[in-house]
Amino acid sequence: MNTQNPESESPAPNGGAEANPWPLFYREPRVLSSIEHAGWRVRPTGAGFAAASNSVPVVIGEFAAASRNYPLVFAGPEHTPLAVLGVEAGRNRFVNDGAWAENAYVPAYVRRYPFVFVQTGEPDGYVLAIDAGADAVIRSGEEGNPLFEDGQASELTRQALQFCDTFTREDQATRLFAAALAEQGLLIERSANIAFADGRRSSVDGFHVVDAERFAALPDAVIVDWHRKGWLALVHFHLASLGRFNDLLAP
Template identity: 60%
Template sequence: MSSENTPAPDLPLFYRDPQPLSSVSHAVWRLKDGDAAFAAETPFAPIVVGELAAASASYPVVFAGGDAQPLAVLGLERRNLFVEAGAWVEDAYVPAYVRRYPFGFIGTANPEGFALAIDAGSDRVAMSGDEGVALFEDGRPSEVTKQALAFCDAFQAEATATRAFAEALTAQGLLIDRRADATLPDGRTLGLDGFQIVDAETFAALPDDVVLDWHRKGWLALVQFHLASLERFSVLLHRQQRVAGVSQPSVSETVDVAPVHSKKA
């Protein structure tokens, strides 16, 4: 998904130099306290199925064009409207992808294998000195590294379940291309494209056997959370207007979620 002036990164979102953790190479590395400033300029974050309900209460949830990865939409341009002065706003859900940073998993030589990694480019990583918490103690993972491994392991399991859900949506032909367009009071236009949403009519016409199967898997509820979350595009517009200094946004102003062939800017 893209917004105006948002580049397509070659590395996973947020990561600049992910390295598999090693008790030899990273024996003296430490993890410092930090904030959410690293996420201040991203308009979206990946989410997994286990958090879709919680995320949908704070953000529009859409699907990336291509692999149908669920995404929480955080802004209408290259700005996260939920990070203020380096802190995530208290009344909004923080996606697990954000909470796990600067840790993560990277693939290994084994196609099914993953290794715990850390982003060496993160401001929270100290490669020397005494500031922060040690990643290794006496050659063994410290408590903070063990907790990161458990969190990332759970996230990876959810990612597998998320791929199954995304593949099912695609297989049933439910996803349709959309873009979001908004015009601010100063006349500036914002556009967000490259995402998909579930077509409500096609969803309502699913065969009975698919409906039963999806009910048992909890997927029907996930789709309903997604569809309901689209109303929150108006919340993004109001937050955008507040950032722009508009104290009383007009209730008549909305974000237009339109087909990709829309003529709007």
């Protein structure tokens, strides 16, 4: 998804974050080692790292919760589902003074940071890594929670491992869902020209949505199959979420 303003921080594959070879937010991922990172700790720092991102990836397991707060769209060559967090480049409307809006759902992609899975050379092989460039990471001292204790993974690290494992499995299922939408020809490109009350204008493009008419005309066999997989509900959550675009225009 592109916003036609300078310094866009969109995580979409064709967005402003393209210059960074790592995923959105991550600057220096390093595979965790009980030897190299024995003294490293992680402190709570809020969500300031996401303040300049106007969209973030979501997985299908959070469509229901995310659709209550954000428009859900699809972007990039793999039609990655995104929660739209703002319609201005470089601005996440849900982060203020480093804190996520109290009553808004926080996407799992944001909650897992600064941890991430890094794929190994083996099929379906992943190892836990951490963004060494994150403000939350402390390389020495007693502030924050340890990554390792007595040479073993701490509770924090074990929880991060479980969270990233769940997220990765959800991401794989999400890719199958998005690919099925594209295969059925349901995704259509959309753009939005936005005029704010104070006279400012912004343009959002490069995203796709499900065409409701094509969705309603799916063959019966596909409908039955998608119902069993839970995909019909996901499409309805997506379509309902598009009404949230108006919420992003509020002062």
